[in-house]
Amino acid sequence: MACPNFKLNTGATIPAVGLGTWQSKPGEVKDAVEYALKEVGYRHIDCAWAYGNEKEVGAGIRASGVPRSDIFITSKLWCTYHRKVEECLDQTLANLGVDYLDLYLVHWPVPLNPNGNDPVFPKLPDGTRDIDWEWSIKDTWKQMEAVYKKGKVKAIGVSNFSEKKLEEMLPTAEIVPAVNQLEIHLWNPQHKLMDYLKSKGILPQAYSPLGSTNSPMLKDDDVTQYAQKYGLQPADILLGYLIAKDIVALPKSVTAARIKSNFTGALAAASKLTNEDITKLDAVAPGGKQKRFIAPPWGVDLGFDNWP
Ligand code: A2P
Numbered sequence: 001m002a003c004p005n006f007k008l009n010t011g012a013t014i015p016a017v018g019l020g021t022w023q024s025k026p027g028e029v030k031d032a033v034e035y036a037l038k039e040v041g042y043r044h045i046d047c048a049w050a051y052g053n054e055k056e057v058g059a060g061i062r063a064s065g066v067p068r069s070d071i072f073i074t075s076k077l078w079c080t081y082h083r084k085v086e087e088c089l090d091q092t093l094a095n096l097g098v099d100y101l102d103l104y105l106v107h108w109p110v111p112l113n114p115n116g117n118d119p120v121f122p123k124l125p126d127g128t129r130d131i132d133w134e135w136s137i138k139d140t141w142k143q144m145e146a147v148y149k150k151g152k153v154k155a156i157g158v159s160n161f162s163e164k165k166l167e168e169m170l171p172t173a174e175i176v177p178a179v180n181q182l183e184i185h186l187w188n189p190q191h192k193l194m195d196y197l198k199s200k201g202i203l204p205q206a207y208s209p210l211g212s213t214n215s216p217m218l219k220d221d222d223v224t225q226y227a228q229k230y231g232l233q234p235a236d237i238l239l240g241y242l243i244a245k246d247i248v249a250l251p252k253s254v255t256a257a258r259i260k261s262n263f264t265g266a267l268a269a270a271s272k273l274t275n276e277d278i279t280k281l282d283a284v285a286p287g288g289k290q291k292r293f294i295a296p297p298w299g300v301d302l303g304f305d306n307w308p
Contacts, residue, residue, distance in 0.1 A: 003043065003267065006246060008178040009201040010155045012102070014072055016243045017266050018044030019259065020207060020252030022051050028254040029053045033060025037071065040260050046181075046207070046250045047096065048076035048107055049088055050120060054095035062097060074103040076159055076181075077144070080119060082111035082135055085143035089152060104153040105181055106144060109165040110298050111135040128299045137165065138172045145175050157181070159207075163196045164303030170200070181205040184247055186238055186284055187217055187291040188306065194247070205248040210238055212293045222284055230272045232265055240269020241281050 005013035019036045021029055036042035037060070047057050054075065061071065073096065081088035089104060111132035116122020122130035144156045157179030158166070170176070180197055184190060184206035197204050211217035218234045226237045235251070235258070242249045243266055251262040273281075285291075295308050 003041065003263070004243070004270075006203055006248060008103075008155050008203055009176060010178055012154060014103070014179075014203070014248060015042075015044035016248055016270075017042065017239070017263055018046045018072070018074070018205075018248060018250045020046050020250040021053060021057055022048065022207065022252055023213070024051070024053060024252060024254050026053055026056050030056040030060040030063065032254040032256075032259060033057050034063040035256050036259050036263070037061065037064035037066045039256075040263050042259075042263060043070055044072040044074075044248075046074045046205075047092070048078070049081070049092050049095075050076070050078045050107060054092055058096035058098065068098060072102045073098060074105065074181075075101055076105045076107035077140070078120065079108055079110050079112040080114045080116070080122065082106075082132065082137070082140040083114055085140065086147055086152075089147055093152070100151065101153045103155045103157060103179060104144065104147065105157045105159040105179065106137070106140055106161075108160045108296075108298070109137050109158070109168075109302065110300060111137070111140065129297070131298075131300060137169050141169050141173055145173075148175060155179070157202070160302065162303035163193055166196075166200070166202075176200060177202050179203050179205055179248075181207055181250075183208050183292060183294050184242065185209050185211055185217060186220065186223065186241060186281060187211065187289050188293075189282065189285050190305070191282065191286075192305070194245075203246075203248065205250060206242050207250050208294055209242055209249045209251055210235055215293070220284070220289070222281060226269075226273070226277060226281075230269065232269050232272070233261060235262060236265030236269040237273070239266030240271075240273055241278065243267070243270035244273050244278055
């Protein structure tokens, strides 16, 4: 089954399902990427500098034999590089072994001290994160626009930006972000933020669409009922729900059978779920099941509803 595409505000297309690589360990992720591209038909891989596995992801891409131009590759600028966007991007390009990205995202709206006590998560003596208070995300975005204009990336966007954080940046932005990648799933649907993104022409992408490791969402009553009704797996319903709502789904797996079923099952579920089903699923979180699984202790208010 061919994967449907969504459209970015650049005019480019992006496959509705991509393979997530967060927490995919070295020693596992090369095979996962190779299998997804070569055997299943994925054409979209979601990466990040901070995942620490981009060299292996690149090896998997090359081993697949699928031409670079057929694959949509995303990566993300890490927090300690907000002052030096191109430097982080160049490391990612070298690690992946590619000469451009299809999409480059600001990973979090939190600049961290680039000269702190750790290159990834610098901390202050009291154990809190060492934030670069002097730096503004408006200036990070200017540097993102510069690498876009240079042609090193075909689109730029953000990740983990609330409406409040976008509103801090948009007044001085020359280019509207193409994408906002967020924790979006049945239990954290962020309906209000989705409406806001739509009004701005920013496409939402869902990370942890299954609820991350050992997810209780796979046992959700409504999900299991729809899975039975349509002869699919719970994971398929969770992913199909997002795609049917025009949200890019980025399920992570390093298990061949799941890599395959997440792709085919998501597309099957997206085509089977009716508008009535979607309305019912939209009501699950507001009905009392709201839950966010990923909430790092940044020590700053990111402006999200339901941040624990
Ligand atoms: P694994 O990589 O060992 O296959 P998310 O994409 O929401 O972050 O979820 C990723 C987690 O869900 C990983 O632990 C992954 O395990 C697991 N997972 C991925 N696909 C499925 C599936 N179809 N059914 C159950 N668990 C899955």
